[in-house]
Amino acid sequence: MNDSTLTYRESDATVVLVDDEEMVLSSLRSFLELETEYGVESFTEPRAALDWAANGAAPDVVVSDFLMPEIDGIEVLRVFAEKHPHAPRILLTGYADKESAIKAINDVGLFQYVEKPWDNEHLLMVLRNALERRFLVKQLQDKIAEIDEARGELSGLQKDILRTFI
């Protein structure tokens, strides 16, 4: 899917999947592998995902289940939001509980709430939108950094010129 309108290359995108059901991860992996070039990192244990996030990894979008042993999906997404605030967060859950949805949106700045059973096409669209946003923000940040750098250079030049004349 080499859409010319894309602001990023799919192979540059890293998608993180967290679900205690291996079959869910497996089917998602299989689908994404077929349809996209994304790099996929999947975890059945939330703690492993958090460890991964803490060790210098760079996720671009995080998809998590809600009900999991020990650590629930909201806690997982909250930790990711702290470590990687620019990576959009998606809750993929079969536990259709309004309260947990609202809590997730408010607490972790949720990008999207997707219910199980999910539709592949819909999930793919959500992921694309999230990544689009993620890379737009990234590009914006890059541009700002570039401008910042240029301004630094300019101010350096300015100083050199002043020094030369004084």
Place this chain on the structure above:
Amino acid sequence: MISLRFHHRILALPLLTALAFLLIYAMMNRATEEGSRIIERVQSEFFHALELSHGLQVDAMTIRHLLTNAVSSGNADDVDEAARFAGRVQVVLTDCQGVPLLAARLDSLSITFDEYWFLAHATTLDLMDAEHQLDVDFDTDLLDRVVLMNRRYDELRTLLDEVVAASNEALSEAMQDTRENIAGMRRRLNFISFVFITALLVMAVAAIGGIIRPVHRMSRVAQAIAGGDLHKELDYRSHDAFGELADSFRDMQAALVEDIERREEAEADLIAAQGQIIQSEKMAALGKMVAGLAHEMNSPLGTLISAADTLDRGRRLVGEKCATAGDLEELRRDPRFAKGLRALEQGVGNLTVASERVDELVSGLRAFSLLDQAEYQQMDINEGVAATLTVVDHEVPDEVEIVALAGDVPPILGYPAQLNQMLLAVVRHALGEVTPPSRIEVATAVVGGRVHITVSHDQRLHDAAALAGLFDPGFRSDRDRVRMNWGLVACAAVARRHGGVIRAESGVGRGTIYRVELPADATGARA
């Protein structure tokens, strides 16, 4: 009598007694007076008459004796003495006029005495003269007079005897009358006493009956009420104190019935409210279960849908590549074709796993709802334990030992399939929660007439709240994932169905014990 007020009836008893006493006293008094009167009459009349008549008899005899002496001794003093007696007799006769018994005979007695006295007095004087003359022969005239005189004396005696006899007879009659009178009096007294005692008895019986009857009826009704017949009627009505008591009793009964009806109503409301609470609790449990079911279902369902979609996409991609490829080598080198093939392979794997999960869920649901109606029969629980351990054997991780400690337990009546499933679920649950290395013991024993099956391990895992929630429908997490709490909820249902119970205990140094208690003869089981 019955219509009298009760206290009147009670008061009537001493009043009647007093009246009886007065009446009997009056009769006694009258009888005494009558007796005195009779005695007085006997004294005044009959004794007097008898005395007088006796006196007259004696005087008459004395006069004759004196006159005879005078004739034989010639002593004129005897004649004077006789005259004095005669005078006294006349006085006595005059007295006798006051005595009714004698009065009737008094005339003839006076005449006879006077005739006798004149004749005797004159004759005696003549005889004495004749004695003085000595030689004078008794003339016939004198003799005749003596004979006449004796005749008169006999007449007088006869009269006097008659008077005495009459007096005696009158006295006897009076005595007889008195006796009869006394006997009559006694009869009347007896009769009156009998009448009064009978009346008193009747009244006492009536009064006591008046007490006992209403009390007895009230007691019977009270017993009926105590026995549960709240509407038993007390059919006693009266204007007396017991009538009032009966009215109070009926008021009390009405109040009681009303109170009980109110309570029953309140109880019915309470039961209805409880029913609603139970219903809402059931609904809450059902909600929890459905939520759990949704969670459990949605993952495999999502996987199924996703995998089907991926398969379709893979199929299309592979088909496309096959149609457009020049030769097999080109196809083989095409990474997209390889991707499509991999997607097909993975999709099939995912479909299989997800379908197995759905199958497992449906089985769990079936066990949960106890839809499998296995035959109700006798079973050896130790055999069940052995079978369970065989089934679970391949699931036991390394470093976990599982042993059966079969006790001497009697066979129990129940649904073997359900009991085995219950055992399997408990053992699986224990397996799921231990961290190797560990040892799980499955023991059977008879404790207090009940068959105990315990599944225990040496690790403490649950706090009190978690223990309490073990048998509630909801979620639980074991080592790898959160899942619906099917097994132990169904276990509790199976134990209950067999008239038993399942408990869990967990404590430091004690490990965790799951104990199923079943009646030795599980006849409490519902068909």
